Amino acid sequence: MEFRDWILERLTPAVMVISSPEAESMCQEKNGLTVVDLLRPYGFLHQLSVPVRTVGEHAYRIREFRVRFYRADMMFQPTPEAADEYLKGFLNAAAKESHSVEIPDVMAALQSGKGFLADNTPWWNKYRDEFARMMSFGEMESFDHPVACLLVMHAHAENPVEAFGRLFHSARKPPLMAEGKMEHRIVMHHLLIHGDNVQAEGGYARSEEKLKAARVALGTAAVHLVRINSGRGDPSSKLGYESLWRHPLPGTLPGGGAGEPPSRPPVPTGGYGECLTKANLDDIKRFLEDFAVRALLPAMEARVRALNHQVTSTRKGLRNQLKTLLWRKQPGGPAAAAGRDSPRGSVHGGSIHGGTAAASANGAVNAYGVGSVEGQMRALADLAFTMQDYDTALSTLRLLASDLRADKAWKQYAAVQEMIGISLFMARGTMSDVLGAFKEAFYRYNSAAPHESSPRECVRYATRAMLLAAEYARQHGAYSEANYALMKAHFQEENLRAALLLEQAALCLLRVSPPSVRKYAFHMVLAGLRYNACDQKALGMRAYRQVLSVYKDHKWAFIEEHIHDVLGKQSRDTGDFDSALQHFAAMLHCSHSPPYWQAHYLKQFLDTVAAATKAKGSAPLLELPLPEVDAEHVTVQCDNEICHGNPESRTQQEELWRSLEGPLLSGMDTGATSWLDSGGSSSNKVSALQLSTAVAGEMIEVLISFSNPLAVDLHVSRLRLLFEAEPMPEGADLRQYAEVQEQAVVLKGGEQVRLALGLRPLRPGLLTLTGVEWLLAGNAPGRKLFAPKRPKHRRTASRAATKAEMQSQCLSFTILDALPRLEASVEQLPPTLLAREVRKCTLKLRNTGTRPLRGIRAVCSSPDVFLPPDNADANGSTLDSLSSGRERAAGTSALQEPALRLRRGLTLYTWPAAQALSPGEEMQWPLWVHPRERGQFDFHLAVFFEPEAPVEGMNYRVLRLSHSVDVLASLDLAASLAASRADLVTYLLRLSMHNLQGLQALTVRQVSCLSDSWRISQLGRRGDNAILPPPSTSITPAIEVAAASAATAYFRLHPPEASISGSASGEEWVRSVEGPLAHFHTERQRRLQLESEPEQQFPTRPSKAELQRAALEQQPEPSTSDTPEAKGPDIIVVWSLPGTDGSPRCIGAHHVYDLQEKENVPIRMTLRGEERLRHNFRGGGMCAAALQLDLRNCSDAAASLCIETGTGGPGKGDPVWRHTPELAPQSSTLAEGAAAVPPEPPSGSGGSLPVGAKSGSEYMWCGSVRTLVPSLPAGQAASVTLRVAVMAPGVFEISDYLIRWAFPDVDKLQYSQPGPSIVLRVEDEQS
């Protein structure tokens, strides 16, 4: 309702009605209405045109006019307690209706732009009206005071005139009138009611006669007759006006008051007013128009004039102004007390001023009686207002306000301010003026409250002032002002009213532009708190529910906690377990709270679950926040074409597997469809694009992270996956479609775990994983649905990794019929290996599916892994398989063809196509590993197989296996080769070994030479050549290298030139020529060879650029490739580490390739001769010895050589026998000084010479000094005989000779080298 109408409806003249009991009963019996009720609907008079004059002689017309009727004895204000009790009851009734009012979703309404304009608090307007009604008939304001008295008498009374007199005198008057605070000199009007139902003699005609008589006595205009109850009350005569009567019926208070009787008459069966006919109603209407226009308005106008006259004479004019100014300030004396005691006596006297001055001492409520000038001013203002003369009202009120202000009578002043506000509004004052007046009123009421005898009353008046302000502001769009007013008002009020005010204040905030939603929410919560405090649970809950959407998901933890707490508890108390559980579950997001509260909230939730279970039989399934489930990062692990044999295989890069699987799948239809392949059915195509594939009977695992954000432990049980199957008829049992694994886990405070939940589909079709569910603490079922992440269409050929990722997150599966499934494991693979260890493991392949499989192929990623061509050695230890002596039995099955080496170290093994594995069957295969470097050794196996009978949707599968072993250091081995000095062809092999593992001594068991025709032999001690075995391909030296220490060993290597024929492999500890060792030995070369070949993997048509590039690459090739370099020998050094029982724990093999001499010796030479001579010096003079110098040209070109003897140093003046060069070349001698043997120390020192050896001077070279060997072809040997003569017995070192050579074909350089020395012992024969 518009504010102006609201004011006009309330601030209207009141008429007090005094009716005789007979008249009352006449109305009530038949119609259920009191006389007042009967008149009320016709109190609104419109279509009038009554000319009136203001006090300033300004004429205007009243067009509409309302008159209020009240029973005289009920015209009093009920006590605050009674009023509050009534209002509470009223609100309770309204709150019950609130359930039907929809709770708006504020945020949604705001975001949709529709605003929040629909009024959803229907109880508020009613409450406000009732509140205003309860505040009427106050003593400070006179607009509720009656302006006229209507005496109602039944027309059947004898002598109505006397009866009217008796009635007025005997009737109870309003209490304030009895106390003299209400004007009692008011206009009297009389009404006779003729009831047609009363069988009185004469009937209506008689009543009319009585009327005439009464009019003569009381005046023509002051008496009326109304005829009622003409109807018979049957349905046919019903007018259908019941709502007309029912609508304005206000509620009643137990003790009466506020204008209403304590109770209402019973409602007749036909409804209110059942015996009233149209004529009756017209009668009433006519009466009231007459009454208002001819009696009431003239009387009011006259009274206004009279009051104005009095006020003017006492208050207006310069004299009165001065008097006021001078006298008002003075504090009261004894006269003031007298004035207060008898306010009526001071109507015209000047002592009134003293009395009002005394009112400044607060509590002077009664000071301004009806007779005082202030009372008259107020009456004048209110009357003028009801006469719609707002200017007069306003000016009078302002004058009054200034007086009261001077008197410091704040309560009265506030009431006047309130009225000023209303008058200003009606006179169309500015908003700030109107609101200012109301605020002033509020402030003054409140400041007066503590000093009043009944402070609550003041507070209520203050609230009323603010309500008016708020209503005014709200209707004029000033919502923030309205909010301010309502907020101000609520502070002092009791809970219920405060709650209502807060609620309205909050709603005002929503209409502010832009809406202050957050403030609204806060005020609403405050309202909810107040509602709860005064036990209005329904309205409180409503307030809280409204704000839920505002605070939701903004992470204001304490706020959400509070709201859910309140709502949850109330829902629980009202038995609404579903919403209680939802709220309590939301409270479990309480990681910010101390552990005590966390435990409390959890317990509260679980208790409620228990209660709900008890009440309903089963607890509702909720999206529980505990434990936290990371539903967005769910990884699916299921085997489709690709099976994963072990968990490590999942962690490898997809590229790696693709490179492994490439050779397996080459030439196969891998199901990669293009847009050309439209032949297939559309459903197949869709499923291939969008869904993952899984196989019935095989486990699908989903990795999900669960975490416990709280500090208390969580017991989670029956943790399982949720799924939907398709096609699934209604009511089908889900268990037929898949078997779900359940888990239980205890999450400690703050713990996070990643669990793999399993599900085994049982029949083909479509299956979608929808979420997880669990049981919290044994009785609270919870679940979390996965974030729906629909697989997207592949727009382009996306990268493989992205696709795999997408696959792992796709939760929908096409379940295929059962398929064979291969499971593989590598047995006996230790967690650590030594570098270069050779270890045999067992590859076990087992068909765990339900269908047979065949066509097994495998690709291994590492060249250091080897599958032998047959499975003969599948069992037995590494040594057994390696040892040479054993008779090898043929394997039960063999590979179809030799292992095919591929690029990048891959090897492809193919089993015969016919080889099948039926379900449950197992195949074992030896698998050799030989890690070469320390560090981590990874190898990956991809095993391809296909079902024996083709299955639609999947024609092959690939099993992935991945293994990783830590490789520790073992033996560090360095081999070097040097030419032997003992002969011209063999070499010395020096092995320097360092045992890097510090725990155990390891033993070098075998050294094998694997190059063609090269042989190896032990290096015997000097002189025991005969015992040594002949050179062979392998020797078994058994050299022990202690832990963390080094050792060196020497062996002799026989090159092919030594042409040792017939010597077989000799003694071997392990087989090195064939088997795994040989494989691993040759592997590297073959790999190198393979990689150097041009790649021919993709026989596609090469592009022009590729052809050019290939041509460029090929050009330089012939020049390098047709000169094969001389290859040195390859050797294998086999070592073992003893186990606990003495048998070798592990066996290792070092491969040394292409050993070359450390320093290349082009000419190798040896000097031989008899080392021990006996000579009779006395008899034969000097002793001559023949020494044979063997020379071999080890270079590639022919050499010319020259041997010079006696090349000793020039400083020695020893005699030298010189022979002419013409002598035979065999005996060429040069007796010149000492030989230049650089490594030899100068003569005389000990060194490596035998004790007593004499060098140099004691012997003589015989023969020519220079011997020429003109040409020695490459690889050929020659021998030259040198002679030496000795004069005396002794030990001689023959060394001072020099060999010079040159390669005339190659260059012109000349090389020289001192010849090898020999020690000669000459003994005297006689001695």
Add this chain to the structure above:
Amino acid sequence: MSTTVLTFIIVGLDDHPIFEADLAVKGETGSRDDRAQYLHQFVLHAALDAVDEQQWQGPNMNLGVVDKFNNLQVSAYVTAAQIKFLLLHDGKNEDTIKLFFRDVYEVYLRVIMNPFFTPRSHIKSAAFNQKVRSLARSYFRS
């Protein structure tokens, strides 16, 4: 002894609180009413409306006291990226608060230089927390 009220909060986008700190000096007994935090959050949250309204009314980042509820006052500071610093207090000196906000802003700038920081992510940096607390001690200890 009644404890003073001093709650600092940083509100990121979408009204998400990204940092909260109770900077009040604890009472002698140390038993602070935990339930007061509820009211504080409500008042701070409601003050966001006032901040939204006032932040465009002047060029200053420091808005001063934007909202009041009973004897609680909310001072606000808005960064260029619409991140709001709110301080709930019971009538502290405006200039002190202004200086406090300015210094906190310096520290906050260092936090947002972290490339992984988003305006919705909670500030978990212990160093930041400590720094804010020490700033509060130096400005409001009196």
